[in-house]
Amino acid sequence: MATTGAHAEPNYIGVFWWLLALTILEIAVIYMPLARLIIVILLVGLALSKASLVALYFMHLKFERVTLGVIALTPLILCVFLILMLLPDIS
Amino acid sequence: MSEAAMMHPAVEPAESPLTPESWGKLGMWVFLAGDAMSFGGLIVAYGILRYGSSNWPVPSQVLGINLTAFMTFLLICSSVTMVLSLSAIKRGDRSGLVKFLSLTILGGLLFLGCQVYEWTHLITERLPEVGFSFPSHLFATTFFVLTGFHGMHVSGGVLYLTCIAIQGVRGRYSAENHNPVEIVGLYWHFVDLVWILIFTFVYLV
Numbered sequence: 001m002a003t004t005g006a007h008a009e010p011n012y013i014g015v016f017w018w019l020l021a022l023t024i025l026e027i028a029v030i031y032m033p034l035a036r037l038i039i040v041i042l043l044v045g046l047a048l049s050k051a052s053l054v055a056l057y058f059m060h061l062k063f064e065r066v067t068l069g070v071i072a073l074t075p076l077i078l079c080v081f082l083i084l085m086l087l088p089d090i091s
Numbered sequence: 092m093s094e095a096a097m098m099h100p101a102v103e104p105a106e107s108p109l110t111p112e113s114w115g116k117l118g119m120w121v122f123l124a125g126d127a128m129s130f131g132g133l134i135v136a137y138g139i140l141r142y143g144s145s146n147w148p149v150p151s152q153v154l155g156i157n158l159t160a161f162m163t164f165l166l167i168c169s170s171v172t173m174v175l176s177l178s179a180i181k182r183g184d185r186s187g188l189v190k191f192l193s194l195t196i197l198g199g200l201l202f203l204g205c206q207v208y209e210w211t212h213l214i215t216e217r218l219p220e221v222g223f224s225f226p227s228h229l230f231a232t233t234f235f236v237l238t239g240f241h242g243m244h245v246s247g248g249v250l251y252l253t254c255i256a257i258q259g260v261r262g263r264y265s266a267e268n269h270n271p272v273e274i275v276g277l278y279w280h281f282v283d284l285v286w287i288l289i290f291t292f293v294y295l296v
Contacts, residue, residue, distance in 0.1 A: 009178060012171055012174045012175065012178070013171070015171075016167060016168075016171045019167045020164070020167065023160065023163055023164070023167070026290075026291060026295060027156065027160055027295070029295075030151055030156075030295050040296055043291050043295055043296055044291070044296075046291070047287060047288055047290075047291035047292070050287045051284050051287050051288060054170065054280055054283055054284045054287065055280075055284060058170050058173070058174050058276075058280040058283075059276075059277055059280045059281070059284075064109075064110070065109050067109050068109045068110065068117075068120060071109075071120055071121065071124050072120065072123075072124060074124055075124055075127035075128045075131050076127075076131070078128060078131065079128075079131035079132075079134070079135055082131070082132065082135045083135055083138070083139070086135065086139045087139075089139070089143075090139060090142055090143035
């Protein structure tokens, strides 16, 4: 991440096409003859890629200070922790 | 930098703000981090309940994904118009700001219209037909809580965007003063980002 301030404007339409392509790919994945685990891993990977594109370019996180990125990432880390804490209850 | 620090150049500020443009922007980021935990808690709860349940339908077969794929497309488009509105006012283009903000609001309203249609169809026809009616099955309960919580955010976002658009029409924003547009944009992109995750975890997985 660079420091805050003036920065070249990202190619928003390019990001739009990426988001659209990844969404189409996601829908295609659920019809692919693959193992369930592989499908889930692919879907999670695609969803996180799309979410990252929105955060980095539309929300300009790529051009903000690193600490702001840490604030934005904290909920994701806490959610992973939450999953790990809850898994023993259902296994 | 504080007034005291400016008067005494030898005094360094204890910390520099994360968002020098405005404190409001930092406030919105902190709010969004908290809000992300609310959504995170709900999505994790959904996953845990589903994983622990022996009787859970295949969501894409029960819910259908054609309409929601279109709703995802709508929100992505509205995110693009949102960044274009910010881009316009950064150039000092007030009519561009109002035009793109109006398109963003339209995208939000269309999304909400689709959600109302989807919920009505699911509650009155589809879910009773497949035996997963609300509130007798956790599948329906978790689905409505998650999508409803997101729908409330979209509704709030439409109202928030409308307030900013009205101020835009009144000529309050300019190339030098556009922080409120950037801040509402952060909120709207967050709503889009969360929908991307809900679409994947609730409809596709």
